Amino acid sequence: MHSLKDTVQLNNGLEMPGFGLGVWKVKDGEEVIHSVRSALNAGYTMIDTAAIYRNEAGVGEALRQSGVKREDVFITTKVWNADQGYDTTLKAFETSTKKLGIETVDLYLIHWPTAGKYKETWRAMEKLYKDGRVRAIGVCNFHIHHLKDLMEGAEIKPAVNQIELHPLLSQVPLRNYCYKEGIAVEAYSPLGSGGLINHPLLSEIGKKYGKTAAQVMLRWDVDSEIITIPRSTKEAHIISNADIFDFELSLEDIDQIDTLNEDKRFGADPDNFNF
Numbered sequence: 500m501h502s503l504k505d506t507v508q509l510n511n512g513l514e515m516p517g518f519g520l521g522v523w524k525v526k527d528g529e530e531v532i533h534s535v536r537s538a539l540n541a542g543y544t545m546i547d548t549a550a551i552y553r554n555e556a557g558v559g560e561a562l563r564q565s566g567v568k569r570e571d572v573f574i575t576t577k578v579w580n581a582d583q584g585y586d587t588t589l590k591a592f593e594t595s596t597k598k599l600g601i602e603t604v605d606l607y608l609i610h611w612p613t614a615g616k617y618k619e620t621w622r623a624m625e626k627l628y629k630d631g632r633v634r635a636i637g638v639c640n641f642h643i644h645h646l647k648d649l650m651e652g653a654e655i656k657p658a659v660n661q662i663e664l665h666p667l668l669s670q671v672p673l674r675n676y677c678y679k680e681g682i683a684v685e686a687y688s689p690l691g692s693g694g695l696i697n698h699p700l701l702s703e704i705g706k707k708y709g710k711t712a713a714q715v716m717l718r719w720d721v722d723s724e725i726i727t728i729p730r731s732t733k734e735a736h737i738i739s740n741a742d743i744f745d746f747e748l749s750l751e752d753i754d755q756i757d758t759l760n761e762d763k764r765f766g767a768d769p770d771n772f773n774f
């Protein structure tokens with residue numbers, strides 16, 4: 500990736516921006532409108548929301564206010580666990596599009612691998628894809644065994660697996676499996692949900708390039724062909740997070756960042772969640 504506009508080609512040929520704005524925990528209304536508008540003004544072309552974030556209406560409002568053409572923004576949303584199942588997913592999709600005020604979603608994701616449900620959910624996702632309501636379908640929080648199980652009997656392979664990924668949770672085996680299967684990897688909580696902003700080694704590396712630890716983490720993502728979606732509600736952070744296309748990490752620095760992995764999660768383990 501050399502700029503905010505650069506894309507990654509998904510396994511169905513769709514071009515997905517490699518860098519976007521996440522809006523988990525961002526309040527519907529003023530707050531999310533401000534975040535999304537700031538991102539679009541700064542040149543972002545991808546927004547990552549979800550039904551459970553309860554801010555799809557604000558995301559849609561920001562899109563309309565921004566004046567940016569619909570086709571110039573890539574919108575991801577997700578079906579929540581309580582809505583998994585065939586009919587319920589179709590219904591949840593309609594609710595999401597109504598809130599967003601859009602007809603077609605660019606990427607629709609299963610939010611978590613809810614046991615006993617995700618295969619039926621996937622059948623509904625396949626229908627939405629075949630009906631042209633979504634341009635790509637994928638999953639979040641799927642371990643290798645979930646992906647293998649889902650793909651058994653699936654007609655369409657997931658285009659994307661959105662997973663927690665940052666220097667303390669580098670997910671190398673899952674990344675390698677996804678690349679082998681042609682599934683794009685998207686990093687959520689790329690800044691450790693904010694917990695790695697002041698990480699000493701990442702800050703130290705950043706100093707060499709006149710960059711922050713956040714910028715180092717995001718550059719590490721794009722250098723590894725990982726789609727990334729940092730969240731911020733502050734315009735200055737939104738702008739600085741995207742200011743990563745004028746430097747490259749040296750191989751030495753990448754190697755050092757790679758040593759930080761300790762399989763540490765800031766969120767839940769997909770093999771052990773209770774929501």
Ligand SMILES: NC(=O)c1ccc[n+]([C@@H]2O[C@H](COP(=O)([O-])OP(=O)(O)OC[C@H]3O[C@@H](n4cnc5c(N)ncnc54)[C@H](OP(=O)(O)O)[C@@H]3O)[C@@H](O)[C@H]2O)c1
Binds near residue numbers: 521729730733740
């Ligand atoms: N599929 C899933 O299950 C799942 C789970 C979690 C997240 N996600 C997606 O991934 C997105 C990102 O993950 P995340 O929200 O967990 O967190 P994140 O992007 O790793 O970190 C966000 C935190 O970092 C702070 N921050 C951002 N840029 C900063 C900067 N330049 N300097 C200082 N602080 C900065 C933000 O605060 P300020 O607002 O103050 O800048 C916020 O507290 C989510 O918003 C969501 O779209 C998906």
